[in-house]
Amino acid sequence: MSTLKPIQLLVACCCCLAFFSLQTAAQNTGAATNQPIVIRNVQLITMDESNSIIPNASVLIVNHRIVAINDSIPKNATIIDGKGKWLIPGLIDMHVHTVTDTGPFGPKYPSQGATLFFDLQDQMLPYIANGVTTIFELSARAEHFGQRNEIGKGAVIGPRMALAAMIDGGEGQGRRVNTPEDGRQAVRSAKAEGYEFIKVYAYLNPSTYYAIIEESKKQGLKVIGHIPDSFKGKLKEAFVPGFGMVAHAEELSNYAKDYSSAEATAMAALLKANGTWFSPTLITMEAIAAQVRSLEPLKALPSLAYVHPLLQSKWLTANKYNKMSSPENIAHFEQYAVFNLELVKACDAAGVPIVAGTDAGTSGVIAGFSLPDELGLLVKAGLSPQAALASATRLPAQWLGMDKQVGSIEQGKLADLILLDENPLIDIQNTRKIAGVMVNGNWVAKKTIQTMLADLAIRNNASKDQFDWKTFTSPKK
Numbered sequence: 458m459s460t461l462k463p464i465q466l467l468v469a470c471c472c473c474l475a476f477f478s479l480q481t482a483a484q485n486t487g488a489a490t491n492q493p494i495v496i497r498n499v500q501l502i503t504m505d506e507s508n509s510i511i512p513n514a515s516v517l518i519v520n521h522r523i524v525a526i527n528d529s530i531p532k533n534a535t536i537i538d539g540k541g542k543w544l545i546p547g548l549i550d551m552h553v554h555t556v557t558d559t560g561p562f563g564p565k566y567p568s569q570g571a572t573l574f575f576d577l578q579d580q581m582l583p584y585i586a587n588g589v590t591t592i593f594e595l596s597a598r599a600e601h602f603g604q605r606n607e608i609g610k611g612a613v614i615g616p617r618m619a620l621a622a623m624i625d626g627g628e629g630q631g632r633r634v635n636t637p638e639d640g641r642q643a644v645r646s647a648k649a650e651g652y653e654f655i656k657v658y659a660y661l662n663p664s665t666y667y668a669i670i671e672e673s674k675k676q677g678l679k680v681i682g683h684i685p686d687s688f689k690g691k692l693k694e695a696f697v698p699g700f701g702m703v704a705h706a707e708e709l710s711n712y713a714k715d716y717s718s719a720e721a722t723a724m725a726a727l728l729k730a731n732g733t734w735f736s737p738t739l740i741t742m743e744a745i746a747a748q749v750r751s752l753e754p755l756k757a758l759p760s761l762a763y764v765h766p767l768l769q770s771k772w773l774t775a776n777k778y779n780k781m782s783s784p785e786n787i788a789h790f791e792q793y794a795v796f797n798l799e800l801v802k803a804c805d806a807a808g809v810p811i812v813a814g815t816d817a818g819t820s821g822v823i824a825g826f827s828l829p830d831e832l833g834l835l836v837k838a839g840l841s842p843q844a845a846l847a848s849a850t851r852l853p854a855q856w857l858g859m860d861k862q863v864g865s866i867e868q869g870k871l872a873d874l875i876l877l878d879e880n881p882l883i884d885i886q887n888t889r890k891i892a893g894v895m896v897n898g899n900w901v902a903k904k905t906i907q908t909m910l911a912d913l914a915i916r917n918n919a920s921k922d923q924f925d926w927k928t929f930t931s932p933k934k
């Protein structure tokens with residue numbers, strides 16, 4: 458069971474509204490917090506267990522929560538007209554990496570009055586702009602608790618954050634452990650520090666990997682991750698009780714011999730038998746395969762404007778995938794991308810729960826904007842739009858243990874909602890046609906989103922020339 462705290466507990470009093478970092482945001486989200494809001498006459502796609510759709514519904518939101526559906530409307534309520542529109546739950550991205558101000562940059566300069574190196578609102582805006590109201594941070598560090606607190610108290614408009622501590626071995630990343638004893642201690646430490654999940658990574662040896670999973674179970678922490686390289690030739694042995702989710706399809710593709718659908722079916726059977734869920738992150742491999750070929754499509758991506766200039770620079774001038782460009786590698790990654798779709802098909806057929814994750818932060822995978830891409834790829838792999846939507850709402854909420862709070866539109870749940878101009882069950886790409894987003898009961902209208910995005914794009918592009926490398930500061934807002 459997760460010990461994830463609902464964000465509502467973290468929300469402070471209205472005086473915090475004074476700290477909204479953007480005026481437009483304060484005007485359009487904060488002020489309405491205690492004021493009843495009704496979204497009226499909307500086609501309601503509940504995404505509850507019964508998959509019910511309620512026509513011409515009115516949804517009453519008070520103080521962060523959905524308090525009634527199709528009940529009487531309070532006289533003082535703010536009305537949002539949903540006529541001809543569709544309401545879905547806020548989306549959950551099950552695999553993200555958010556940059557933090559660490560190392561020599563962040564902590565020193567803000568105290569001297571400088572702008573933070575990576576502005577938190579700028580980082581979170583692309584999620585909210587795309588209706589992503591919950592993210593699962595898969596290499597969480599201490600700074601992410603700080604980020605979560607800023608969002609929780611209303612200083613920044615952003616998604617809820619679930620945090621996984623990364624544990625690796627060898628010369629790998631995160632907490633590095635190479636013995637079962639150290640592995641168990643790393644889990645206990647992570648729990649004591651407040652992490653809710655454990656991510657296992659590529660360079661763990663088998664005995665340490667087993668110990669981490671066993672200890673996580675004991676401590677009540679779910680485990681997601683890569684399949685360590687040390688299982689080469691013995692994939693089956695990585696599937697032990699408590700290995701809760703495979704974090705990328707390529708964790709399985711790495712073990713393919715002939716890339717056949719029979720092989721995909723056999724792999725899906727391993728997940729099914731072990732009760733392991735699947736987060737294929739198809740968009741990651743699509744993006745990598747594209748970058749191995751050429752950087753031109755990435756350069757032309759409109760959403761690149763919403764990526765911090767330092768990351769843009771890294772992706773375009775020091776792109777590790779493009780550096781390995783060769784006919785063999787192009788063919789190799791393309792084969793992976795195709796086989797990944799086979800794996801989704803096989804897992805779906807086997808009844809393995811599939812959740813949508815993007816690996817946002819990986820080069821070419823843009824926060825927020827990449828989630829509709831992932832949903833499109835899931836549909837391409839054979840999922841219905843309904844199933845693709847479930848993969849980013851009800852199902853991830855269940856795995857994260859947040860399903861009493863988010864993941865569907867039901868009375869009593871927190872008000873994370875997306876108002877769409879078109880029906881996403883007909884075309885999943887309609888999830889991009891956003892009329893407004895409600896996050897934690899705060900309404901962010903399309904116009905506000907567009908204004909904030911335009912402002913971010915201007916500053917990001919200006920920063921390319923004006924970034925001060927001595928003080929690590931961007932131009933002031």
Ligand SMILES: [Zn+2]
Pocket residue numbers: 552553554595816
């Ligand atoms: Zn990742």
